[in-house]
Amino acid sequence: MDFEFSAEQQQLKEQARRYLADKCPTTAVRAILEGSEPFDRALWQGLGEMGFLGAAIPEEYGGLGLGYLELCVIAEELGRALAPVPVSSSIFLVAEILKAAGSEEQKQRWLPKLASGEVIGTLASVEATGSVRPSNVALSAKAGTLTGAKSPVLDGDIADIAIVLARHAPGKDAQGLSLYLVDLNQSGIERTVLDTIDPSRSQAKIAFNGAAAELVGAAGDGWRLYEEALDRAAILTGFEQIGGADKALEMGRDYALQRFAFGRAIGSFQAIKHMLADMYVSATLARSNGYFGAYALSTGSADLAEAAATMRVSSTKAFQHCAKNNIQVHGGMGFTWAMDCHLYYRRSNLLAVSLGGLNEWEDKLIDRLRAKNAA
């Protein structure tokens, strides 16, 4: 038993932290938030060149062939830096789905380009307000073409390819759903950029007007593959959330040391001190749940589904908790555009819904605990 990342993994984490401190200070995040560029192209290219994007992609498909534990520590640093790049869509979701269910040809064709960053991928599943469930997926697949719309699609405006959850058989059940791979740079695609709570990660509506598509995995297997992909992504995104939570806590702590009121550092007021202590507690619980998630992911353990839901709930709450209280600690300054607090607040709330909201993951957690209990 050893509940810690190895020395090599911690070195990799340090390396990623230094790299991001240099290439992705919050001024870079702000540039995307405020400017017209949808993502940080130079950073994206750099992450590809450093091998960070391909860390968990096998060498035969152009990755580094390390593993999930390595990808987890990189994800934590990306989250800490609020990196304005489509890693979660392209790597945590699309590359993972292709690894799990793609044909040999699809893997050969796309994984090397995803690993280098030359191609950006995204997952398109949402059609309606509320949770994604088989009954509200209507986008239809017929004779190798897709018709319908998905919205919102994270990174949908910048992606080159999408994996789309679509209905090949009429009805409302899960068996009628399959996953399709679509080249988004074709005439049958129309994209509209959306205004969102966190413009440092862009989102779009994508209309599919008879766009050419190819199946990923077996027909009728779409819902299962989709749910399994969400579980793996929940753990990787969970590390982004842990990284963000830690940074928001540190910002709050640093400000509490430096800001004086009533002749003393505000961190000496118990209301502030205890608020920060509670932030530390949620960040720590999330990290510990995350370590088990990372282990389950890296070993393909039977506990993966439970670990994913546990971590998702825990890290979502921790990041939201730390980001909102970080603003509180900063007082009026915390509500200014100029301070970075709102960047964390925005991102924490984007990530909180990006793979489905807390209520969905709470449900999954209880269902899974119950299934395990019954077994």
Added chain:
Amino acid sequence: MNFDDTPHEAAFRAEARAWIQANAPTHLLPYLEKSGYGGIELGGLDPMKEAKAWQKKKYDAGWACLHWPKEYGGRGSSPIERVIWNQEEGPYGALSGSFIIGHGMCGPTVMDWGPEEAKRELLPRLAAGEDIWCQLFSEPAGGSDLAGLRTKAERDGDDWVINGQKIWTSGAHYSQWGILITRTDPDVPKHKGLTMFFLRMDTPGVRIVPIKQANGQSGFNEVYFDNVRLPDSQRLGGVGEGWKVSLTTLMNERLSIGSGMSAGFPDIFEFCKELELADGTLAINDRGVRSKLAEWACRQSGLKYTGMRAISALSRGENPGPENSIGKLVAGSSLQEIAMFALDLQGQAGAVSDPKLATMAAKFQAQLLRSPATRVEGGTDEILRNIIGERVLGLPDDMRADKGIAFNKIPTA
């Protein structure tokens, strides 16, 4: 990152499991599995007698106080082996309640600071469960503010003479020994004038008065000292070094109370699987119930894995640090919230605390009445948050009105 046993750990686990299977008091198992929070009930058998018998059996076979050195009655095991033992001992571990303070706090303090002769004589008896120890720290004037204590120890030749009062001393009424912190110099700032001792609880001049607790039980006591005479050989650490010595105890206290503490999720989960709500659905299928259950499930597993991370740090040779304060902080309020929620779901029947009538043998009712203590004993929630804020996050100390002032000049009202 590996949650599986190494071959060596697996062998150790197999050995522990085989020994437990062959030797554990299986006739007590049904009671131990049912027994709730804040005490065990063994169908009329004497819990202390059964606890001592199990402890002695473990000791004789070399399974007591695993992490202690062999010469003091332990097994010289690694922190991980101790975790494995605890997992394997499972429900039988509930028998060890009365030994926690001795094994977890007093023993390690005596081991670090006691004279060699006393260690060789007393620690094996403690490990064997022959002696029970208590912790004589808190006083009417000083619980959170422990260093504000007033019990005096005055030098008289080779002896010390103790006068004063302790309070909230758990188990003093059944303990043979105790560790005691006293004030030996009132003319210096409060942390500097303290000295620690160990003593037999039947030393002349010691008077123990049980206190009836809010939940009706009597686990803790007042202990009065009236010219109690102790030889200097019963001193722990140097004169005036009592604060430093007491930190050994408090650090170990946090580790032994907090780590591995259950936040109470399994019980409420079981209950919600069975309970039908007004609309005919099972509680566990209700969205609002699920949201709460998920929160407690995450705290439960978060604490478990935080504890395991602490053990890993310990195996790497790191000391148990202030970050271990989170165990009791999280578990205490979770246990209380869960108890209140369970009663709420039980409706008007929630008020009934008769184990023969109430759901799950009135587990939640007992938990309701005991859990306020968890948020106080061994450091209140507020003190734990101070520790996390100051010692983990590096925030400034509280403003103190007594800083740098000689103890006897500190305002008291």
